[in-house]
Amino acid sequence: QSALTQPASVSGSPGQSITISCTGTSSDIGTYNYVSWYQQHPGKAPKLMIYDVSNRPSGVSTRFSGSKSGNTAFLTISGLQGDDEADYYCNSFTTSDTVVFGGGTKLTVL
Amino acid sequence: EVQLLESGGGLVQPGGSLRLSCAASGFTFSNYAMSWVRQAPGKGLEWVSGISSSGGRTYYTDSVKGRFTISRDNSKNTLYLQMNSLRAEDTAVYYCGKDLSGYSYSGRVDYWGQGTLVTVSS
Numbered sequence: 001q002s003a004l005t006q007p008a009s010v011s012g013s014p015g016q017s018i019t020i021s022c023t024g025t026s027s028d029i030g031t032y033n034y035v036s037w038y039q040q041h042p043g044k045a046p047k048l049m050i051y052d053v054s055n056r057p058s059g060v061s062t063r064f065s066g067s068k069s070g071n072t073a074f075l076t077i078s079g080l081q082g083d084d085e086a087d088y089y090c091n092s093f094t095t096s097d098t099v100v101f102g103g104g105t106k107l108t109v110l
Numbered sequence: 111e112v113q114l115l116e117s118g119g120g121l122v123q124p125g126g127s128l129r130l131s132c133a134a135s136g137f138t139f140s141n142y143a144m145s146w147v148r149q150a151p152g153k154g155l156e157w158v159s160g161i162s163s164s165g166g167r168t169y170y171t172d173s174v175k176g177r178f179t180i181s182r183d184n185s186k187n188t189l190y191l192q193m194n195s196l197r198a199e200d201t202a203v204y205y206c207g208k209d210l211s212g213y214s215y216s217g218r219v220d221y222w223g224q225g226t227l228v229t230v231s232s
Contacts, residue, residue, distance in 0.1 A: 003154075036218045038155070045222040046147075046155065051210060057220060089155050091217060097169055099145070099217030104154040 004028070004090055004102035011108040017078040020105045022090035023071060028100055030071040034093040037066055037075045040104075041086045049088075050075060077107070085109040112136040112221040114206050119226030126196050126230070132189040132206030132223055140164075140184035143209035145219050146191050148202035148228075158204070159191065160215045169215060173199075196230045203227050 005023040012018040022029070022037075029035055035053045038046040048057050050066035053073060063078045073092075077084055090102040118130040132144070146158040159180040160169040168180050179192040189206050204226055207219030 034216050034218055038219075040155075045205060045224055046219070047222070048218075048220045051218050051220070087154075091155075091157065093217045097215075098171060099157040099160065099169070101147075101155045101157055 002100070004092060004100055006088075006090060006102035006105045008103070009106045009108065011110055012080045013110045014080050014082065016080050017076060018080065018107065019077075020075045020088055020090075020107070022073040022075070022102045024073075024092055024100070025071055027096065028071075028092040028094040029068065029073055031095055032093045033068070035066070035068060035073045036091050037064075037073075038089045038091070039084075039086045040089065046089065080109050082109050112208060114208065114221060114223035116204065116206050116223045116226040119204065119228045121229045121231065122196055123232050124197060124230055127192070127194045128196065128228060130191040130193065130204055130206075130226060130228070132191075134187045134189065134206075134208070137208065139182075139187040141212055143211050143213070143215040144182060144189045145207040145209060145215075145217060146180060146189075147205045147207055147219065147222075148200075149205070149225075150199075150202040153202075156202070157217065160209070160217060161189070162215050163213050167215060193228070196228075198230050201228060201230045 037050040040046040054066040208221040210218040
């Protein structure tokens with residue numbers, strides 16, 4: 001049950017776009033489209049931003065989008081805003097009937 | 111409005127036990143799978159356990175198998191996590207979460223509680 005691999009940090013200026021990668025294996029991301037992305041502000045509970053690779057829950061800004069290629073999923077945030085500064089986590093269901101999270105990526109809005 | 115309220119956290123000695131509860135409201139609890147996810151201080155999210163809507167199927171991360179037991183009481187709209195043989199490395203905020211899925215479990219959490227802190231220390 002190895003964690004999914006995410007960059008520790010990314011940064012961007014207001015208005016720019018950034019992309020966070022989430023690399024797994026053929027036992028998780030490569031097999032399932034059950035890839036989700038979560039946003040977590042300090043001291044707060046996580047919030048679902050993307051599910052099933054590219055679907056947005058109701059109320060989530062269209063600036064957030066997701067995609068997948070092979071064993072890697074991606075979260076793209078366009079038109080960066082100050083409130084986007086947070087930690088972002090991906091997760092996936094696995095062929096072992098378990099769930100694995102990424103290590104998290106700290107997004108800094110410069 | 112979906113609400114999840116965890117309780118039962120606290121300070122416990124190594125080797126001790128705790129039972130966490132998660133009271134759910136605002137949705138038909140018996141129709142959804144549920145999860146427990148934890149976060150150690152200053153660390154990332156770690157999936158702990160999941161359960162199908164009926165309670166008939168349960169899922170665990172390797173590090174808690176044989177020590178933790180997830181269960182639910184659909185008549186009380188409550189999710190539980192019984193934690194035995196606790197270790198220092200179990201220290202974390204424990205979140206319960208509602209799964210996007212109905213009957214089966216998928217690990218996709220669309221609503222989260224605010225968490226309850228478990229500290230394992232002598």
